[in-house]
Amino acid sequence: MKKLFFFVAFIFAMMPAILFTACDPDDSIMPEPEPTPETDTIPQQTDTLPQQDTAKPVVVPKMYNLTYHKVVAADSLVKYTTQVSVQKLESDFKWLADNGYTAILPRDLLTIDTVQPKTVIITFDDGYYDNYLYMYPLLEKYGLKAEINVIVEWITEERKNGWLTWDECREMSQSGLVEIGSHSCLLHNPSNGGSYILGGVNGVGRETGESDEDYIARITNDLQKSKDVIKERVGIEPIAFAYPYGEGNAFINKYISELFAVTFLTHNGSYNPKNDLHLLPRNTITMSTQLENILK
Numbered sequence: 001m002k003k004l005f006f007f008v009a010f011i012f013a014m015m016p017a018i019l020f021t022a023c024d025p026d027d028s029i030m031p032e033p034e035p036t037p038e039t040d041t042i043p044q045q046t047d048t049l050p051q052q053d054t055a056k057p058v059v060v061p062k063m064y065n066l067t068y069h070k071v072v073a074a075d076s077l078v079k080y081t082t083q084v085s086v087q088k089l090e091s092d093f094k095w096l097a098d099n100g101y102t103a104i105l106p107r108d109l110l111t112i113d114t115v116q117p118k119t120v121i122i123t124f125d126d127g128y129y130d131n132y133l134y135m136y137p138l139l140e141k142y143g144l145k146a147e148i149n150v151i152v153e154w155i156t157e158e159r160k161n162g163w164l165t166w167d168e169c170r171e172m173s174q175s176g177l178v179e180i181g182s183h184s185c186l187l188h189n190p191s192n193g194g195s196y197i198l199g200g201v202n203g204v205g206r207e208t209g210e211s212d213e214d215y216i217a218r219i220t221n222d223l224q225k226s227k228d229v230i231k232e233r234v235g236i237e238p239i240a241f242a243y244p245y246g247e248g249n250a251f252i253n254k255y256i257s258e259l260f261a262v263t264f265l266t267h268n269g270s271y272n273p274k275n276d277l278h279l280l281p282r283n284t285i286t287m288s289t290q291l292e293n294i295l296k
Contacts, residue, residue, distance in 0.1 A: 061115035062270045064295055065282040066092075067123050071130040081286045086134040088287055093142040095291050096120070103144040105179040106240040106262045115273050120295070122146040123264065123282060125183055125242055126194070127155055132168045139177045148172070149183040149242035149264075152226040153190065155233075166233040173234050181240035182226040182260070187219070188244040196245055203244035204252050212251075219252055223259050240264065248279060268294075 069082040071089055078085055084092075096103065101118045109121075124131050127150030139146055154163045172178035187203050188194050201207050206215050223241065231237040239261040246266025248256070256263060257278045269281035283294050 061272055061274060063115060063119055063121065063273050064270050065121045065123060065264065065280060066291070066294070067125065067264075067266060067282040067284050068135075069125050070128045071134045073134075075287070078287055082284075084285060084287055086138075089135060090138055092285065092291055093138050093144055096144060097142040101295070103146065105145050106147055106181065107179055109273050109277055110239065110261055112273065118295075123181075123242065124148045126188075127151055127164045127169075127183070129159065129162050129164055129168070132164055132172065136172055136175075136178065140175075145177050145179075147179040147181050147240060149181040149240070150230070151183045151188050151194070151244075152185045152229050169234050173236060179238075179240070180230055180234050180236070181238045181242060182223065182230060183242050184244055185222045185226045185229070187222055203247050204249070204256065205247065206249070206252070215252065216255055220255050220259065223256060227259065242282075246282070253279065 068084060068089065070080075070084075071086055072078055072083055073086060075085045075087060077083075099118070101120055102116065103120050103122050104112070106121060106123075122144065124135060124146060125148075127148060131148055135146065138144075148164070148169075150164065150169065154161070155166055155169065156163070157166055159165050169180050173180050184203070189197055189200075189202060192200075196202055204219050207218075210218070226241075227238055240263070241256060241260040242264040243256075243266075246264075248263075248265065253263075261277060262280065263278045264280050264282050266284055267281045268283045271280050283289075285291075
């Protein structure tokens with residue numbers, strides 16, 4: 001009985017220590033902190049609009065060639081569609097200048113890096129004296145340039161039958177306003193006065209029964225001679241050739257392209273001057289042609 005009494009007394013004596021220990025947990029076993037809430041993944045809105053693709057569409061350079069032939073002194077003297085009056089020519093040149101067009105020469109196509117908008121090439125075929133008399137002064141007046149493709153056999157030192165002389169060709173070439181190109185030597189039907197022969201052989205056409213070898217030799221010999229004569233008489237080798245009557249053919253074209261860096265037909269249309277410079281279209285200008293209808 002005495003032992004039981006001492007046991008109970010011991011228990012009551014230790015109670016404060018037991019209770020104190022239970023209320024003072026060890027820091028080493030502190031509970032883990034509450035997990036931090038996940039950051040909101042929705043991007044913050046700003047006043048800046050979403051970035052858009054600002055790349056400009058690729059602009060394909062486009063050029064037009066304008067082709068004339070003979071210039072006469074008055075509207076009433078125009079007899080053929082290949083003729084324009086000097087009044088019409090000046091009206092066209094003035095329109096080009098007033099509307100911000102620049103005329104370059106075929107030779108410029110070989111070195112030009114960037115084709116500016118409103119760039120044209122003006123050509124005159126055959127080699128008439130009126131090109132010197134009427135057209136040449138208008139180039140200077142309106143700040144333009146032009147090429148004349150001459151029929152070499154018809155250009156002489158002394159004037160003959162209304163054609164240019166070599167002195168006039170040299171003068172215009174040296175001015176920097178005119179480039180002299182080839183329109184062949186004898187491929188423009190001299191036996192028919194230069195006129196087209198319906199159903200016949202015209203320009204670089206092939207004669208009946210002509211072998212490949214003879215055909216190539218006849219055409220290339222003529223054109224090489226035209227280059228040699230122009231270089232001798234004018235002092236600059238021509239780089240451009242205008243097909244007589246604007247006609248070529250797939251067989252002979254490749255041989256002509258080896259002789260000239262630039263070749264012209266007379267089909268209407270435009271072209272990309274950064275591509276091949278052979279068989280380029282040209283728009284024939286007549287008395288009724290409105291340039292604004294072509295250069296649009």
